[in-house]
Amino acid sequence: MKPTHAEEFTDALGQVFAGAVRLADVGIGLGVPKVLGLSPEEWAQRRLAGPVRLSIPERRQVVEANPEMSSRELGEALGVDQKTIVNDRHAEEDSSRSEEDSSDRTGRDRTVLFTSLSPDWETPQDLFDALDTEFAFELDVCATDKTAKCERYFTPDSDGLAQEWRGVCWMNPPYGATIGAWVAKAAESARNGATVVCLVPARVDTGWWWDHCRHGEIRFLRGRLRFGNGETGAPFPSAVVVLGRPARVVWWER
Ligand SMILES: C[S@@+](CC[C@H](N)C(=O)[O-])C[C@H]1O[C@@H](n2cnc3c(N)ncnc32)[C@H](O)[C@@H]1O
Numbered sequence: 135m136k137p138t139h140a141e142e143f144t145d146a147l148g149q150v151f152a153g154a155v156r157l158a159d160v161g162i163g164l165g166v167p168k169v170l171g172l173s174p175e176e177w178a179q180r181r182l183a184g185p186v187r188l189s190i191p192e193r194r195q196v197v198e199a200n201p202e203m204s205s206r207e208l209g210e211a212l213g214v215d216q217k218t219i220v221n222d223r224h225a226e227e228d229s230s231r232s233e234e235d236s237s238d239r240t241g242r243d244r245t246v247l248f249t250s251l252s253p254d255w256e257t258p259q260d261l262f263d264a265l266d267t268e269f270a271f272e273l274d275v276c277a278t279d280k281t282a283k284c285e286r287y288f289t290p291d292s293d294g295l296a297q298e299w300r301g302v303c304w305m306n307p308p309y310g311a312t313i314g315a316w317v318a319k320a321a322e323s324a325r326n327g328a329t330v331v332c333l334v335p336a337r338v339d340t341g342w343w344w345d346h347c348r349h350g351e352i353r354f355l356r357g358r359l360r361f362g363n364g365e366t367g368a369p370f371p372s373a374v375v376v377l378g379r380p381a382r383v384v385w386w387e388r
Contacts, residue, residue: 154182160211161186164203165311169195185213190222197222201255201309201335201370223369256281256362257306257333264388265304265374269331272301276308276316299323299330306333314342320377321346329378336371351376353386 158181161167167177169192180186188196193212197219200208205219212219262283265271274287275294283304288294295315303323307316313334320330336354337343353374358367374386 157181157211163311164196164208164211165199166196169199188212193218194222194225198370199311201368203310254278254281254362255306255309255368257283258359258361261333261359261388262304265331269302269304269329271304271331273299273303275299275303275305275320275330295319299328301328303328303330305330309335314340317342317346317375321349324350324378327378329376332375332377334373334375336373346377347373347375349377349381351379351382351384353384355386355388 155178158178161177161181162174166186166188167174169188170177170186172180193214196212197208203211205216205223208219209216266283271284272286274282274284275297276289277283277287278289282289283306288297295312299319300323303320305316305320307313317332317334320332324330332347334347338347353376355372355374358370359372360366361368
């Protein structure tokens with residue numbers, strides 16, 4: 135039977151609503167409510183009422199908080215084109231680039247780091263080997279079959295966040311909006327007797343640094359790491375944080 139106009143209208147309305155709900159969820163995943171100073175519920179209400187335009191500084195905060203997402207994905211989620219996100223990322227690099235890699239001001243397109251080809255920010259093998267020699271890791275708490283650094287590891291399927299972490303653990307967490315939850319779990323595991331060695335962006339202004347990282351041994355790394363197969367340094371500085379050891383700060387020249 136052919137649908138009536140009223141049925142077609144209701145159906146279309148339902149689709150629009152489902153799309154808005156999905157976009158509200160996407161915004162929560164990206165950390166948009168936090169940037170806007172809203173609770174997830176307030177954000178969802180506002181997003182369901184219609185598209186929300188972020189100011190340039192707000193959008194750049196969201197972009198910076200999601201380094202593992204490709205520019206295309208972020209552009210789609212934030213309702214701007216991919217080039218805008220690429221420009222945001224270059225602006226962030228320019229304002230925070232370290233002395234060490236300032237020689238790399240070649241204007242080369244560094245977006246290769248952000249494409250879906252390298253979403254994993256895989257630990258540089260030499261850094262991992264040096265730490266493994268020192269700590270003898272027993273568990274990689276977040277990895278894939280391809281990137282796991284230890285024989286025992288958790289993947290998104292087994293969900294490292296839902297597991298118990300014991301012994302000497304390696305953690306290079308997903309760098310999206312969930313990073314705070316990973317660091318909180320590392321701190322909790324350390325309180326329960328584990329040693330968790332974390333490789334994290336040196337974003338010392340974040341809540342998770344203030345709440346957890348500063349209570350461990352912090353090793354600031356000189357220069358920028360080349361994650362995975364990256365040809366250039368990361369657009370952010372990194373630190374190794376050992377949770378389960380007394381607080382101290384080390385300027386780590388490897
Ligand atoms: C930054 S990569 C680190 C990969 C590898 N452990 C390393 O050190 O190179 C973070 C990894 O966490 C994985 N991951 C994401 N969510 C996860 C979850 N809930 N449980 C376990 N692993 C997860 C991602 O697939 C990604 O491979």
